[in-house]
Amino acid sequence: MTTATRKEDLKALAEAASAELAEVSAHEALEWTARTFGDSWIVASNMQDAVLIDVAVKVKSNVDILFLETGYHFAETIGTRDAVAVVYPEVRIVNAEAEQSVADQEAEFGLLNRTAPDRCCFLRKVVPLQKTLANYDCWVTGVRRVDAPTRANTPIVQWDDRNGLVKVNPIAAWSDEEFDSYIAEHGILQNPLVSEGYLSIGCAPCTAKPLPGTDPRSGRWAGLAKTECGLHG
Numbered sequence: 001m002t003t004a005t006r007k008e009d010l011k012a013l014a015e016a017a018s019a020e021l022a023e024v025s026a027h028e029a030l031e032w033t034a035r036t037f038g039d040s041w042i043v044a045s046n047m048q049d050a051v052l053i054d055v056a057v058k059v060k061s062n063v064d065i066l067f068l069e070t071g072y073h074f075a076e077t078i079g080t081r082d083a084v085a086v087v088y089p090e091v092r093i094v095n096a097e098a099e100q101s102v103a104d105q106e107a108e109f110g111l112l113n114r115t116a117p118d119r120c121c122f123l124r125k126v127v128p129l130q131k132t133l134a135n136y137d138c139w140v141t142g143v144r145r146v147d148a149p150t151r152a153n154t155p156i157v158q159w160d161d162r163n164g165l166v167k168v169n170p171i172a173a174w175s176d177e178e179f180d181s182y183i184a185e186h187g188i189l190q191n192p193l194v195s196e197g198y199l200s201i202g203c204a205p206c207t208a209k210p211l212p213g214t215d216p217r218s219g220r221w222a223g224l225a226k227t228e229c230g231l232h233g
Contacts, residue, residue, distance in 0.1 A: 007164050010137055014159035014166040021156050029156050029170035030059045033138060037166075041138040042066045042094065044129075047073075047080040048201045050189040051182055052142040052171060053088060062090040066132060066139065069095040070124040071102035072113065072203035080191045087189055096128035113205045124203075130163055138166040144174055147200075148215070 013036070021029055033041055042064040043056045056063050067081050085093055098105070105112065105123065112120035133139055145154050160167040171179070183190060193201055197209040199216035210218040 010164075010166055011159045011161075014157055017157040017166075018155050018159075024156060026055050026170035026174070027058065029168055030056055030140070032157075033140060033168050033170075034059045037136075037138045039064075040136050041140060041168075042133070042136050043140045044068075045084070045142065046201065047077045047084065048191050048194065049183065050080075050084050050087065051179065052140065053084060053091065054182075054186060054188055055170065056140060057088050057091060061088075062092065064092050064094050064136075066094050066096060066129075068125050068128060069097045070203050071098070072124070072205055074191075074193060074201065074204045074207075076191055076193045077201060080189065083189055094132060096132040098124045098128050111205075113203065117206060133163045133165055136165060138168060139163070140168045140170060142171055143169045144179070145172055146174075146176055 017032070021032060024032070043052060044066040045053055047067060053063075053065060065084065081093065085091065100108070100123070105120075109116075109119075112123070139160070143151055143154050145152050154169050154172040156169055156172055158167050158169070174182075182188065191198075191201055198207060199210055201207055210216055
């Protein structure tokens with residue numbers, strides 16, 4: 001089977017599943033994912049918490065976990081990643097890194113996170129993500145519809161045309177209350193920065209605490225028109 005044919009088959013699969021699985025639970029979505037893709041799927045986590053990881057390991061204890069190691073993370077985020085490996089010892093953390101080190105990138109381009117944040121995200125997130133996802137047929141994300149207006153119509157299953165594979169968003173329909181209840185009921189590992197008021201955690205230079213009562217993601221790229229890093233469209 002050619003690569004093009006394989007992608008066409010995956011796209012048709014995703015389009016059919018988008019309708020069939022539109023109302024399923026997170027657990028059911030991940031059961032379908034494990035049954036359909038075997039070992040050829042990976043769970044993306046920004047290590048703000050381990051909610052999605054916890055849900056995923058209930059259907060595949062040794063699932064691959066994708067972490068974008070941008071080189072600009074808070075120390076607490078790296079600590080959370082390392083703690084995940086201890087709490088869930090069977091998972092495999094896949095650290096996706098940019099071609100250039102932070103030092104080399106800054107030597108060549110300066111502080112792109114200040115002068116051209118879209119370019120910085122592209123080099124340190126989008127490209128490493130694409131290279132890593134090329135090894136899989138499906139990726140699972142923690143995108144939720146309540147996260148931002150740009151995510152309000154997120155389906156449970158969709159075709160990711162940019163990366164050429166199936167994308168599953170098992171907790172897309174979860175409200176903030178459902179999300180917080182899951183953390184409390186299951187004692188889920190959480191980045192310590194959350195308790196300090198960081199409600200949407202990305203790279204340290206581009207993340208601030210949102211003002212009380214504002215959109216949790218307003219602390220990302222504060223003062224700029226930018227609202228997404230480019231991973232989800």
